Amino acid sequence: LRELPLKLFKLKNLKKLACSDNLLEQVPNEIQNLKKLTWLDFTHNRLQIIPEAIGNLTELVGLGLSDCRLTKLPYNIKNLKSLTKLGVFNNNLTWIPPEIGCLESLIKLDLSSNKLQKIPTEIKFLKNLQWLNLSDNKLKELPVEMSELKNLKELGLGHNFLKYIPDLSRLKKLVMLPIYSNHLEYIGNWICDMKSLEKLDLSDNRLTFIPPGIFKLPKLNYLNIKNNQLRHISCDFCLYSSFSQIDLSSSLEMIKDENMDKSNLYKRILKYIFLYYFIYYCNYYCC
Numbered sequence: 001l002r003e004l005p006l007k008l009f010k011l012k013n014l015k016k017l018a019c020s021d022n023l024l025e026q027v028p029n030e031i032q033n034l035k036k037l038t039w040l041d042f043t044h045n046r047l048q049i050i051p052e053a054i055g056n057l058t059e060l061v062g063l064g065l066s067d068c069r070l071t072k073l074p075y076n077i078k079n080l081k082s083l084t085k086l087g088v089f090n091n092n093l094t095w096i097p098p099e100i101g102c103l104e105s106l107i108k109l110d111l112s113s114n115k116l117q118k119i120p121t122e123i124k125f126l127k128n129l130q131w132l133n134l135s136d137n138k139l140k141e142l143p144v145e146m147s148e149l150k151n152l153k154e155l156g157l158g159h160n161f162l163k164y165i166p167d168l169s170r171l172k173k174l175v176m177l178p179i180y181s182n183h184l185e186y187i188g189n190w191i192c193d194m195k196s197l198e199k200l201d202l203s204d205n206r207l208t209f210i211p212p213g214i215f216k217l218p219k220l221n222y223l224n225i226k227n228n229q230l231r232h233i234s235c236d237f238c239l240y241s242s243f244s245q246i247d248l249s250s251s252l253e254m255i256k257d258e259n260m261d262k263s264n265l266y267k268r269i270l271k272y273i274f275l276y277y278f279i280y281y282c283n284y285y286c287c
Contacts, residue, residue: 020044020064032056043087055079066110078102089113089133101125107247112136112156124148133158133218135178142166149194157182169193180204180224189213198229202237205226210234218242226250 001022006127008017009030017034020043023071027042032053040057041064042050048069055076062085066074079098085108093114101122108131116137124145132149133156147170147254157165158263162182168174169190176199184205191200192213199222210225212234221242226249233248 004028006030012036015039017041027051027054029053035059037064038082040064041096050074052076059081063087071102073097075099081105084108084128087112096120103146104128107131109133119143119146121145126287130154130173132156147171149181165211175199175219176225177201187211192217195219198222200224208232221245 001002001024003018004027005025006028011034011106013035013036015035015036016039018041020041022045024042024045024047027047029051030045031051031144036059038059039062040060041062042114043064044067046069047065048071050065050070050073052074054074055078058079062081063083064087065082068088070088070093071117072093073088073096075097076090077097080103081204082105083103084101084105086106089110091111093111093116095118096116099122100120101124104125104127106126106129109126109129110133112133113136115159116134116139116233119139119142121143123143126149129149130151130152130153132152132154135156135158137160140163142157142165144166147166147168150170151173152171153173155174156178157169158180159201160182162179162184165179165184165187165246166272167188167190171207173196174194175196177194177197178199178201179226180201181204184202184207187202187207187210189211192211196219197217198219200220201224203224203226205228207225207228208231210233211232211258214220214223215234219242221244223243223245223249239246
């Protein structure tokens with residue numbers, strides 16, 4: 001389908017419209033006639049822009065705009081006060097309008113696989129947001145205001161250019177935090193206050209040190225810190241049974257003998273400890 005038939009816009013009582021996996025290049029302004037729409041899906045098309053008229057669909061709960069060719073979002077998106085799910089992954093977005101902060105009902109927001117360089121501070125107004133994916137963009141920094149998203153449970157930050165993560169310790173409900181494939185050289189002690197955290201991925205960064213308190217997080221069961229440049233690591237992780245998987249592969253090359261805390265290693269048996277290229281290290285020093 002290359003264009004939407006005009007007769008479609010006469011269906012005034014239409015509530016769901018799925019137009020995914022087509023060859024659509026534009027959405028006509030007549031879309032605003034479908035005022036009872038609650039679900040609209042344009043995923044996997046050839047759309048470069050979305051008309052401002054979409055802002056008149058004020059009953060929308062779900063909007064799918066992923067895997068198109070979008071270069072911007074309409075300003076009138078601010079009118080979609082009932083929207084709970086917004087998918088815009090795999091597009092060509094370089095920025096997000098500050099009006100995104102008006103979507104106060106939003107629970108799930110996927111902005112991954114774009115070309116975003118900055119996140120507007122207005123994101124702090126998304127008080128109901130539980131799931132946010134910013135992975136695979138060009139982000140070099142995050143606004144400190146992200147710490148105000150107190151209902152957030154999952155935050156995806158992988159594959160960016162982040163050198164620093166602001167204090168997110170106020171996100172008391174956060175369960176998953178993947179920050180893999182960035183330029184991190186340091187992770188603050190605030191991470192040790194994330195008591196609900198279950199999965200933490202810090203792999204493929206430039207970390208030289210991991211705060212020991214990470215290993216004491218009560219619910220953390222998955223920790224990936226492979227492909228870093230650690231100069232010291234505490235073996236306290238062997239004392240905590242909550243872990244089911246820890247990946248340290250290609251991260252121990254820089255550790256000197258005296259910096260390897262060996263006394264507690266293997267006091268507890270973990271289901272998996274991945275040390276692929278350095279298994280000899282533990283065998284030799286920690287027996």
